[in-house]
Amino acid sequence: MAKQPMLKFTTVSRDMPEKRMPNLRREDFKEIYAEYADEKAQEQSSRCSQCGVPYCQTHCPLHNNIPDWLRLTAEGRLQEAYEVSQATNTFPEICGRICPQDRLCEGNCVIEQSGHGTVTIGSVEKYITDTAWENGWVQPIKPKTERAESVGIIGAGPGGLAAADVLRRAGVQVTIYDRYDRAGGLLTYGIPGFKLEKDVVMRRNDQLAEGGVNFELNCDVGVDISFADIRDKHDAVIIATGVYKTRDIQAPGVGGVGLERAIDFLTVSNRKSFGDKVEEFDSGRFNAEGKRVVVIGGGDTAMDCVRTSIRQGATSVKCLYRRDRANMPGSQREVQNAEEEGVVFEWLSAPKGFVGDPVTGVMVQKMRLGAPDVSGRQAPEVIEGADYVEEADLVIMALGFEPEDLPTLWNTPELPVNRWGTVKADYITGATELDGVYAVGDIVRGASLVVWAIKDGRDCAQAILEKMGASVAIAAE
Known part of the structure; x- marks a missing residue:
């Protein structure tokens, strides 16, 4: 009888891929985790308990078939593991790198509940697909038949790209319109290379382009082309713009030199990583070198x-x-990585105002946690008389994002939005009240996770195919 390849969590300890030393990773923007070796990936996958009700799968927005591809990996059947992973996830190697597994799949791993340490799901997912790329298992998109229908997608972020992938595999003609010079949205310009190296994103962009997706880049809808013109050109339109408007803070000193938005800071840094000439960095505005930096916020963007x-x-x-x-929204794993690299966290601290123009400091008021607010989290309360000034030469606002006013920007007042400014759309199909117009990702949900945008894009594409009478099975091949 063949030896049981699974359920080894009682004898094999949890072991993450080797992490580069903080003093080394501080010096560059390369990813901080090494790749698993074949034996290590098999060993860690073998820890899966193959439980009858896999909570890891339930708590994954894409409902990835995690137990099955862990078992296949443990058995050394990597190409099959990749095919199972790819069946439900357009970009598994990206999710494996940037998903907050500690809050999703790994955070609900049954063996962790029993004290054995979670299966390293994200690292194995990354390993499987990276191996697939290296071995040529990731095949170009080649529709069996071409369809006459076309879909226009506004926004080349994860939601738009995921929808394009599904539609193109079914033979639909797809054009993506994006304001930036490279596709990828947040994946390209919002997430730093130490979490997601850019060649990982670019090869997916190339795969879509080679598969027949047309990219209209440097195209600002409402300026270079109207929303009405896009609707006229296509049988359906998907709005996948994301949310990029930074939440404002009302305080003395706002607007001074040295107070910057997180998205601008990260975009400039990522452009430099591409080798672009960026005047805002070269001038020193978005360059932190030699400066005392204060970042305001507790989410993943702040990290x-x-x-x-x-x-x-x-x-x-x-x-x-x-x-x-304990109450911060960002990944605890990211906080740990930041602390290892030398970041100091000032918990229970909020900005009251800013000193100087250019800025020389942040007026900080100390807080304590009081009664729960409407979300159930304890609301912060000001501790009177505990204010102080934190010296700073550069202050970065990472307070979250809000949607742009699309009905006004696109001269489309009939586009349905709610009181928060996000587009009203069906959460399953993405359909809006406008005929043939759909919306997915953050522009519907508000600022959320990349994995949710991927799910929305895939679901919306399937709904469009069903409306076109196309076989849903075709899109999944």
Whole structure:
């Protein structure tokens, strides 16, 4: 009888891929985790308990068939493992790198609940697809038949790209319109290379282009082409713009030199990583080198900013967050990585105002946690008389994102939006009240995770195919 390849969690300990030493990773923007070796990936996959009700799969927005591809990996059947992974996820190697597994699949792993440490699902997912690319198992998109229908997609972020992939595999003609010079959206310009190296994104962009997806880049809808013209050109339109408008803060000193938006700071840094000439960086405006940096916020964007500042050579980097560590929205794994690299977190601290123009400091008010707010989280309360000034030469606002006013920008007042400005759309199909117009990702949900945008894009594409009378099975091949 063949030896049981699974359920080894009682004898094999959890072991993440080797992480580069902090003093080395501070010096560049390369990814901080090494790749698993074949034997290690098999060993860690073998820890899966193959439970009857896989909570990892349930808590994955894409409902990836995690137990099956873990078993295939443990058995050394990597190409099959990749095919199972790719069946439900357009970009598994990206999710394996940037998903907050500690809050999703791994955070709900049954063996962790029993004290054995979670299966390293994200690292195995990354390994499977990276191996697939290396071995040529990732095949070009080649529709069996071409269809006459066309779909226009506004936004080349994860939601738009995922929808394009599904539609193109079914033979639909797809054009993606994006304001930037490279496709990928947040994957390209919002997430730093130490979490997601850019060649990983570019090869997916290339795969889509080679498969027949037409990219209209440097195309600002509402300026270079009207929304009405896009609707006229296509049988259906998917709005996948994401949310890029930074939430404002009302406080004395706002608007001074040295107070910057997180998305601008990260975009400039990523452009430099591509080798672009970027005047805003070369002038020193978005360069943290030699500066005392303060980042305000507690989400993953704030973590990206503090860790980018370290790599740019900041003298000191501090993160102000109004709640405590246990209540912050960002990944705890990212907080740990940041602390290892030298970031100092000032918990229960909020900005009250800013000193100087150019900025020389942040007026900080200390907080305590009071009664729960409407979300159920304890609301921060000001501690009177505990204010102080945190010295700073560069302050980065990472307070979250809001949608742009699309009905006004696109001269389409009939586009349905809710009171928060996000587009009203069906959460399953993405359909809006406008005939043939769909919306997916953050522009519907508000600022959310990449994996949710991928799910929305795939679901919307399937709904469009069904409406066209196309076989849904074709799109999944």
